[in-house]
Amino acid sequence: xLNVEQSPQSLHVQEGDxxxxxxxxxxxxxxxxxxxxxxxxxxPEALFVMTLNGDEKKKGRISATLNTKEGYSYLYIKGxxxxxxxTYLCAFMGGGNTDKLIFGTGTRLQVFP
Amino acid sequence: xxxxxxxxxxxxxxRGQQVTLRCSSQSGHNTVSWYQQALGQGPQFIFQxxxxxxxxxxxxxxxxxxxxxxxxxxxxxxxxxxxxxxxLYLCASSPVVGSRYEQYFGPGTRLTVT
Numbered sequence: 542x543l544n545v546e547q548s549p550q551s552l553h554v555q556e557g558d559x560x561x562x563x564x565x566x567x568x569x570x571x572x573x574x575x576x577x578x579x580x581x582x583x584x585p586e587a588l589f590v591m592t593l594n595g596d597e598k599k600k601g602r603i604s605a606t607l608n609t610k611e612g613y614s615y616l617y618i619k620g621x622x623x624x625x626x627x628t629y630l631c632a633f634m635g636g637g638n639t640d641k642l643i644f645g646t647g648t649r650l651q652v653f654p
Numbered sequence: 655x656x657x658x659x660x661x662x663x664x665x666x667x668x669r670g671q672q673v674t675l676r677c678s679s680q681s682g683h684n685t686v687s688w689y690q691q692a693l694g695q696g697p698q699f700i701f702q703x704x705x706x707x708x709x710x711x712x713x714x715x716x717x718x719x720x721x722x723x724x725x726x727x728x729x730x731x732x733x734x735x736x737x738x739x740x741x742l743y744l745c746a747s748s749p750v751v752g753s754r755y756e757q758y759f760g761p762g763t764r765l766t767v768t
Binding site: 545572573575577582583584585586587590592630632634637639640641642643644645646647 | 657658685687689694695696697698699702709710712744746748754755756757758759760761762
């Protein structure tokens, strides 16, 4: 059974704080690692699709790193803002001809003004 | 470019009934996947459809079935509903099957089984 773990489960930070989350996934049969941002009552929105060991991707104040050999990815948010409040999901995609994503349970971030 | 839409938004059904959920994929996407998110869990893969054929299935019983139409809209059907089927059902489309593209999710249908 393939398992994707995320930590912490939830996080409360003050506006302006920087924060990071962890996603651990199987290190075998790796194809891609997805990060999604999911605001309440909206659709999950893709942040990054990471494929190569050592990948680093950045979108504004959000960045992510990938280590496929040890099976983990970090998501960083620099200078958190209240609009960053959301659940952040990571999802592992193994090799094969389907787009099956195996999701973690997410990290729920709340940023207080 | 239109986004992924799902209908209905909410649904209440009784145990033993059947339900059909609908999804309209992002324009130009020929692949759709369905996920179930139960309370406190991450989304779980139900199945994927590519060019109107099932192309991979998760650990869900046969009473979960699907259809994909030539216009790439799709349906998820669940027969003989059980209380544990209460969940948020998400569909997601992608432009190329078996690729590393991001998936585009709809907002989900919240199903409650009483």
